[in-house]
Amino acid sequence: MPVSRRSFLGGGLAAAAVAVTGTPLLAGCASDKKNTAAANAAVKLPTYVKYGEVKPDLPGTDVVLDGFLKYPASPVKAITDVPGDGKPITFMTNIPGAIPPAADKNQFWQEVNKRLGSELQISMASNDEYKDKFATRIAGGDLPDILNIPTDTPQIPGLVKSKCMDLTEHLSGDAAKKYPFLANIPTEYWKGCVFNGAIYGVPVPRGMSRTSLPLYRTDLLAAKGITDPAPKNFQEFFDLCKEMTSAKDNRWAWTRVPLSYLRMMLGLPNNWKEDGGKFTSMYEADANTEALEAARKLVAAGVVNPDAFNDKASARKQWFNGGIAAFDYDSFVAWNQYYNDNTAGPAFGVNMLDVPGFAGGQGKPWMGAALNNVTSFNKDSKHSAETLLKIANWMAAPFGTEEYLFRKYGVAGRHYTLQGTDPVPTKVGTVETGIGLQYISDSTLALYWAGKPDVPQKQHAIQAKIADRLVYDASYGLYSDTSSKKSAQLVKSMNDLENQIVQGKKPVSDWAAGVKTFLSSGGEKIRGELQDAFATAGGK
Template identity: 25%
Template sequence: MKKGQRIFSTIIAVVLCISMIGMLVGCGKTGSPSGDNATTGNATTGTSTTGGDTSKTPDTSKEVKLIYYLWGGEGVANKDILNEINKKLKADINATLEVKYIDWGDIATKYPLLFASGEKFDMSHASPNAVVSYYTLAAEGSLVDITDMLDSAAPKLKAEIPESTWAGSKFNGRIYGVPTLYSEYTPAGFVYRTDLLKKYGLEPVTSIETMTAYMDKVLENEKFPPLNGTANLAQDLYDMFVDLTGKWIEAPGIPSNQLYLVATSPDNYTDIIHPAFTEEFENWVVMMREWADKGYWPKDVLSAQIDDKDNALNGLSGAFITHMTDWTGNYGAFKEKLPDADTDFWTFAEASGKIKRKQGVENSTVISVTSENPERALMAIEKFMTDESYYRLIQYGIEGRQYEIVNGVAQKPANFNPDVDAGGFSAWALRNDKFNIPYASEDPRRYELIEKWNKTAINDPFMGFSFDSTKLSTQLSSVANVDSQLGIQLMLGKTTDDPKTAVQKYRDQLKKAGVDDIINELKAQLANHKPVK
């Protein structure tokens, strides 16, 4: 999916879900700290739930079944891959694995309820950016404290993950999840066709001016608009606006699938504003009306059903906005559908030095407090992340069936039949750079950019911070309503009023919805936060 789960249609559902989580957890668990007692990863309140006896090597004499929840759907060959994994797990740690799936469209509702319901399971994906934050789950007592268990159940894993990476996973000084060992950057950018660029005799896109020059030529010469997308394009354009404006960076408080808050710079991370109340925002909205009037996106964009990326892959859009890994990951699909087309990527945040390195905790594997076998679960995680034979199975499938390696690149075998051989798991949190094999379907520029950005990227100052929204459910729901009714229209130039009048109405509605309460509460909580270095 292009944007993970950043879809405007889920805004209200997400807010309500988060509110409901606090109530359900409070009723369903004992000994868990309330959300009011723990707001950041550096706080000194809260309790820990340590699973099992951590003083000795785990007893593996009894066979156990581990349940692992992953996002996405089940591939037709997933059971076959899992069967191979289970042969190894049975021999090595006397365990087998059952994978359960949460479909992409259900994450906003089913992922929070997975922890709130008290369901017995062992492992799941977690992230500070998920519908329910990793740190919130730790604060609520939903996760097993694995700090001491690492020495007995996963010493190799503990040693392999740098202390600086473990630091980002700590809540109140304790570790509640295993962070990924995969280097990744996901800055947003503009994907455009270089074959069209050459056709028009234009310079590469590196600015608003060169971007509009390209889009103007698409309008003049092609039968499709430059950004032939849906209402989700509004979020893309807002991300673009934030990335291109000064030193602004996304801040917590308002969900990232809305018109979120920003800090005025990474260093001044406690200086929180809503961009709507700035001259820069007003100027941007005026420009968005100009772009809409020009026809940069379709007139029916608010009701359109096919996004700009899918249209671009089908030769029906001159460009699309996404993040770097999505662009490079679709290299093979682009070549298959449009063999004569080439693309390039303008990274919005690069010129102002705002590309953030993803911290390991952003893709974590956690063990549920309802797990009956937390030590065995941790042993399984260690196998997937430190044993290449396990890694190949969970990340690539069965060699010779799902993939083969040719010249150091993983590709589909000649006899690959998608009707019977397609399979794979969205186990991003288990990735490890040292075992990673590039896919033939990936643009090799991904790794060139990673190497480049490793030298210049900044740390997200909000990593290790979890915003406690318990007291703000009404305000957050009201702000979500304002965004769904007016925020989207502002970004797409579709307001009935002229842009400046519409901006003032948006500001007034945000004030009435309680945006100042959200900002003030965020600032108060940030007073106790120290960024992870």
């Protein structure tokens, strides 16, 4: 199945929300009219040249990811040149885990600097704190050489035009072949890096790896005699949830209300739907009332952890790992992270549910967010664009290469041990390697878990099952200024209303008024801007 222009979800409803930082992020960064859909559509994107030196055990497609049962015994040394220019390079990023030891106490970081041929100076912040730090640095004009720009940053076109390098001449068309691992990133991902009629960054790709469905603890379900859960409709799903709940034993089926999953059962749009040039928000779909009623039913039946409405994502992950909850709605990235954080011992196992139709048949899963972030380069950097692109290219060397093995796992003996040909991280490795290199650039995710070939097999199988049914967000690659400024607050208001309804604090009938407010407060204007952008781009 060829992937269309609007193939990848621009983040789902939660991730598509625009950050509200409270900081005047773009003072002096106003974009001009050059940021038109026509100018962006005219940009020749990097030529895609798939790297063929590493052969997967489980071949993917343009949607399904490649899978590997073990790490290749003789990793390919893919890059011979040192990419750096000998001078320090600064980078600012978020970090999903704990802040690692500083460079002078971190042997992995020291080895990175040696291999790059430049000292990489990284300013880090936690996921929760990064957007505020980012906004403060932008407002103060204090920019690093390499900048991790979240996709939900307000008014990105003005920001990159004012502050970042135009990389079009270096990356457009066949020019990208000079950087073979950037060229190895499929074309669709680059659409999220085009603003003002130019390429202003390098993508950090996600797509299928961010597709989310219910993850479940295979060991907990097996203890109940359930080895292959495959509910055929909502009622069977509801019964399964009840079976996996025992409040008196401090066990619940769910970490949170799986409202997105219920919407997929009902075939709702993925954020924005386009039909004949007209755009419709997911919120407008009539079946929302049925999804909300079903969610209320789950909450009323007590199958959702009662703390779900108060605690953060980190707490939900602890419930799943600790066996307090059997199901969590999350992605393939999270699937691997759960194995990394496993506290339950060798019996621990994870798999993913397919999505049935609400009343039978097949549901429609939503494709995951195309990009984690856009990586741009400070236009005032003393480093050349070529040097910074070589650094990004090094960071994007794919699975099976020696560069990937080092970048993800570190140095053998200290940061990992070999189990056969598989690198198994040590405690030191887990602590020292988490310095955020994956947010400079990265290859598309490979399905793999060291020493557990059943993990990529399960992941590949569910991806193959859902690939032809994936629903894409029609707004990806189309810029709406109103969405950039207002989506965060609009989505927050709708999320708040959803939470009130599913907890029984407001009636489902309040949803219609909420949708009217969403549309009058900016949703209608976003629709118009998306439709104009779509038409101007020739419906591509």
